[in-house]
Amino acid sequence: MGRPVAVEEEIYTHEYLWRSSSVLLEKAKEEEHPSYHLLLPSLLMSFLAFEAFVNFCGFVRLPALWSDEKKHFKGKGIEGKLAALVAALPGFAWQKGQRPYQTIKNLEAFRDILAHGKVVASQYITQSQQRGLHFTFKHTWDSYLSVGAVEAARGDIRAFSQSLLVELRKVSDHLHVNFDAFEGSLGSASSTSVG
Numbered sequence: 001m002g003r004p005v006a007v008e009e010e011i012y013t014h015e016y017l018w019r020s021s022s023v024l025l026e027k028a029k030e031e032e033h034p035s036y037h038l039l040l041p042s043l044l045m046s047f048l049a050f051e052a053f054v055n056f057c058g059f060v061r062l063p064a065l066w067s068d069e070k071k072h073f074k075g076k077g078i079e080g081k082l083a084a085l086v087a088a089l090p091g092f093a094w095q096k097g098q099r100p101y102q103t104i105k106n107l108e109a110f111r112d113i114l115a116h117g118k119v120v121a122s123q124y125i126t127q128s129q130q131r132g133l134h135f136t137f138k139h140t141w142d143s144y145l146s147v148g149a150v151e152a153a154r155g156d157i158r159a160f161s162q163s164l165l166v167e168l169r170k171v172s173d174h175l176h177v178n179f180d181a182f183e184g185s186l187g188s189a190s191s192t193s194v195g
Contacts, residue, residue, distance in 0.1 A: 009189035010176070014052035018182040021045035021154070029147055039145040043153060044114055047107045049182065050157045054081050057164055060174045061088050078108065089167040100156035107153055110144050158182060 024042035028034040058066040058081060065072045065084060073080050086094050095101060143149070161181035169177050176184050 004194040005191040006194050007189060007191045009187060011187040012052075012056060012176060012184060014049045014056050015182060015184055015186050017045050017049035017052055019186075021049060025147070025150055025154070028150075034147050036145050039147070039150055040114070043107070043144055043150045044111065046150070046154050046157055047104070047111050050104060050107075050161060051078055053161050053164075053181065054078060054085065056176070057085055057168055060172050060177065061085060061168060079105075085164070089164070089171065091170060092164065092167040100160040103153055103156035104160055107144075107157075113140055 021042045021044075024038045024045065028038035028042060031038070055066065055069070058069070062084060069081075072084070076083075082094070086092050096105070144153070158181055165177060165181050175188060179185070
């Protein structure tokens, strides 16, 4: 039997989510007519990766707040978390009404559409056509679901996250901040002998 060791490990959820999103997007790009089956989860995973990245930054910079995240941020959403983080990163210039952040803020509506899963009902007048081609089946998420739209959104998520990371590097020696946003390892671990 081996001797006991004390292990410390961290799993970086944002890295897993970003890579999952990337795989889905690449598969969508291989299709002649990219499917919402791939674009929808790719974009959702991208937004979730951003949320997880903000949580990573909070874990690194404000561990006391993030240790009881629900208590400190209940009802404040991602913007409340960002406000706390930005206050702890005095060199960060947060431009709320502009890209890249405004894109991310708009993606929050997309996330909510999926998370709450409501029926989208509509009524309209159109010309009758054979085989039911007069039905449109338009959904509020349609404007988000093209390869170009997903790529642009991911570019803005990466740009905003990288700007946070640059400031985080100035105040933290956590090893994972040495990687560019969404380019790091999936996890890290260390161990020491016990007794």
